[in-house]
Amino acid sequence: MNNLLAVNGLGITFAIVGAVCAALFAGIGSAKAVGFVGEAAAGVVSVDPSKFSKVLILQLLPGTQGLYGLLTAILLLSRIGVIGGSPAELTGIQGLMFLLAALPMAVVGYFSAIMQGKAAAAGVGITAKKPEHNGKGIILAAMVETYAILALLISILLIYNISI
């Protein structure tokens, strides 16, 4: 194992995999969720086009995890010097630490986006039947955001506290 971690360039590779995971999984989760909330929104708009603006807000909500994933990836790449053109020389252990640092955002980002999408789709149902209660649907869906923010926070703290 020690020999494996000492392989030249492996540290930076691990770190880049971490950045990729954060952007990839959070992005996939958001894309899926925005997709099915969009389907629900289109269903409502097909019957009542005047509700477009109200359901649009709900559709946008699960898109934030993709942005958090992107932010995490950029911060990580910046920290290891890939953005800027002078990559740091990382040991295998350091690289692995960066990879682990990105995982909260990757994993929680993916699942919270899907869950938020389901809550938002249910909110679209509220908007369809009782448009005056649209705000409640938004609040219920927004609650899921908390966990994506917590994951983002821990990923950022880890990325900035790993000594190079």
Add this chain to the structure above:
Amino acid sequence: MSTEYASAVAAVRAMECSLLSPADIEQLIGADSAEDLNGLIESKKSAQNTLSEVWEMLRSYAPDNEELKILLYRNDFHNLKAALKSVISGRNAEDYFVYPSNFEPKLASEAFTSKDYSGLPEYMRETASEAYELLTETMDGQLSDSFIDKAALKAMISSADKCKSSFIKKYAELTAVCSDIKIAYRCALMKKSLKFAESALCGTEKLEKNTLAEASVEGTEALLSYIEEHGFEEAADTLRESPAQFEKWCDDVLIELAETTRSSPFGYEPLAAYYIAKEAEIKNIRIIKVCRESGSDKNTVMERMRKLYV
């Protein structure tokens, strides 16, 4: 949880806003004349939709969904009965067909004429062939009707068992229970034999065929006690009041089942629930119209109103 039919469910939720509310129903019942009533119905957008239009709309949202077809089994088998009788009696069946249906009802007439049942849906081919043999041998319309009705319920239960949805399973079970109670009650009133009752009843997990038939032979009170003991107290109570109240109960339990999907943002169950709600709405409008024509008072009409989904 699958996220299928998100668009369809959301569209249905939007359409539910235009279903008749209790206030709308009261307004219709309070109409001063038949012209006023028709005018009010015309002013309600939802009330003008036929079940065929509702079905077409639901199918456009869920074109590949096989499970929804179970909702039309009763119509399918009714059309089979109409086609069979029309072929035997030489009458035009078109006037007796009901829509929507899972297949073009004319195909049933053609199937009986040619004795080739391959054009019919698979779940009714055997029934069609056997019902034809039964009717041509016995010339007993009541017997062939009860045979087809029973086959319809069995087809429903069999299709429901194949699908994963507990909603559809419950729908098939409730439909069969209501139908069985109705048949058993009629058997009791008309003092039909045990053999006839057993041949007409479908039987479900909750109301076993043979024991229900035995109870029906013992008389109405024994039958109602049996129904009560097996968890259908309300059904027995409403039957004691009047058959009309029992019919209302049958429709109301389906609406109560439909209400269980109210909070589902995905799946085809809310689509089925909307269809059931529209059936009840159309039935309510029909009752109001008939009561208006027969001069029934408002209280009588109110008593007969089916539960609303809104």
